[in-house]
Amino acid sequence: MAIVKVACVVVMACMVVVALAPFHAEAAITCNQVRGSLAPCINYLRNGGAVPGNCCNGVRSLSNMAKTTPDRQNACRCLQSAAASMPGIKPILAAGLPGKCSVNIPYKISxxxxxxKVN
Structure with missing residues (x-):
């Protein structure tokens, strides 16, 4: 009888974990979305000059997509990965891009x- 009670408790615990799984905070934003949003910015990030309007639209779109902490953390990682894989990106231009587009991003792009640690 004790074994049956233990088994029931284990089964119930597993059911609770499965039921709560969809509520676990995971990033919904993908690196493909981040790269796609900022693709119009590549020339600016390499060469400077005027920030293209479609670049700022992408920055705004990315900011609107990254509303949760996991999304912002993932976007941050994706930005770092994308910058590292693209030769010629100037970190100073990347860091200043949100300000140039009048978009508030709660962490430094660097x-x-x-x-x-991004919230």
């Missing part, structure tokens, strides 16, 4: 940003 290779040194600790994305796990």
């Amino acid at each position: 290779p040194s940003t600790e994305c796990s």
Whole structure:
């Protein structure tokens, strides 16, 4: 009888974990979305000059997509990964891009940003 009670408790605990799984905070934003949003910015990030309007639209879109902490952390990681894989990106231009587009991003766009600490 005690074994049956233990088994029932284990089964109930598993059911609770499965039921709560969809509520676990996972990032919904993908690196493909981040790259796609900022693709119009590549020339600016390499060469400077005027920020294209479609670049700022992408920055705004990215900011609107990244509303939760996991999304912002993932976007941060994706930005760092994308910048590292594209030669010629100037970190100073990347860091200043949100301001140039009048978009408030709650962390510095930089290779040194600790994305796990982004809120």
